[in-house]
Amino acid sequence: MNPETSRRKWLKQVATGSLAATAMTSLSSFAMEADMEESYKLKGNINHSVCQWTFNFMPLDELCVTVKKLGLSAIDLLAPKDWPTIQKHGIYCSMCYTAGKISLTEGWNNKSLHAALIKDFTEAIPLVSKAGYKNLICFSGNRNGMDDDTGMKNCAEGLKKIMSLAEQHGVIIQMELFNSKVNHPDYMCDKSAWGVNLCKLIGSPNFKLLYDIYHMQINEGDVIRTINDNHSYFGHYHTAGVPGRHEIDETQELYYPAIMNAIVATGYKGYVAQEFMPSAKEPKEKVAALKKAIKICDV
Numbered sequence: 001m002n003p004e005t006s007r008r009k010w011l012k013q014v015a016t017g018s019l020a021a022t023a024m025t026s027l028s029s030f031a032m033e034a035d036m037e038e039s040y041k042l043k044g045n046i047n048h049s050v051c052q053w054t055f056n057f058m059p060l061d062e063l064c065v066t067v068k069k070l071g072l073s074a075i076d077l078l079a080p081k082d083w084p085t086i087q088k089h090g091i092y093c094s095m096c097y098t099a100g101k102i103s104l105t106e107g108w109n110n111k112s113l114h115a116a117l118i119k120d121f122t123e124a125i126p127l128v129s130k131a132g133y134k135n136l137i138c139f140s141g142n143r144n145g146m147d148d149d150t151g152m153k154n155c156a157e158g159l160k161k162i163m164s165l166a167e168q169h170g171v172i173i174q175m176e177l178f179n180s181k182v183n184h185p186d187y188m189c190d191k192s193a194w195g196v197n198l199c200k201l202i203g204s205p206n207f208k209l210l211y212d213i214y215h216m217q218i219n220e221g222d223v224i225r226t227i228n229d230n231h232s233y234f235g236h237y238h239t240a241g242v243p244g245r246h247e248i249d250e251t252q253e254l255y256y257p258a259i260m261n262a263i264v265a266t267g268y269k270g271y272v273a274q275e276f277m278p279s280a281k282e283p284k285e286k287v288a289a290l291k292k293a294i295k296i297c298d299v
Helices: 003-016 028-035 060-069 080-088 111-130 148-169 192-202 213-219 223-233 256-265 283-297
Strands: 047-051 074-078 092-096 135-138 172-176 207-212 234-239 271-274
Touching (some): 060 074, 074 080, 074 271, 080 092, 111 148, 148 172, 148 207, 192 223, 207 213, 223 234, 256 283, 271 283
Parallel strands (some): 047 271, 092 135, 135 172, 172 207, 207 234
């Protein structure tokens, strides 16, 4: 299955609240076994997280227990309905969704969607702040024949209408950069330069880019130089192996320790979330892959 098809399917489950009903058999036995192991001691230079959708083979309660055993304290990409679950485990939501419809293909570049998006984000921003969270994701949407300059102006026009509220509540709106070569054909925010220019056009410290290392390696490469030159516009990072979006180990082309060192050198204090899809079949092996990825990135 295409990884992005899987993500879109998961997003529909987020919107309908059916994710818990589709969770696989409980991994309580693994959680109990993990209790017997010493938690991994992180170095503290990187704030680590994991994207829930890539580990949705286990219920969210189980994921909370598991990530805590790995030394993490945050999970990415959760909607308000999921926050009570992570809060009882003392887990932070490092990147939030709104409670409304979530679409990767229909976004802020489409002016006909602005009214609905503004309503959705106007409702979500105070909720994010009240819950003690900081980051709220958004998407440009697909081009659908629109030129990039028009799309950028449309995005800026709509997003500016929610920025004062975001600033008031200390919430950062983050647009994710996707590749349009493999996973997201026609997606508009597919180049870091386009995203940086959008940040400049909006002109708010509460609008930034979610720099997905996997996606940008595919679409443009030159990852470390891009981070060095544009880190002030990057508010969050995602990882995954290239090619295939699997483990970030020696089987793929990116050397993550160097990338993480570059991120640390910029003074970045936000989160780096693992968003790779484990290639192993067994749940325990998938979690072992996550533990290895954390160690690779813990510079």
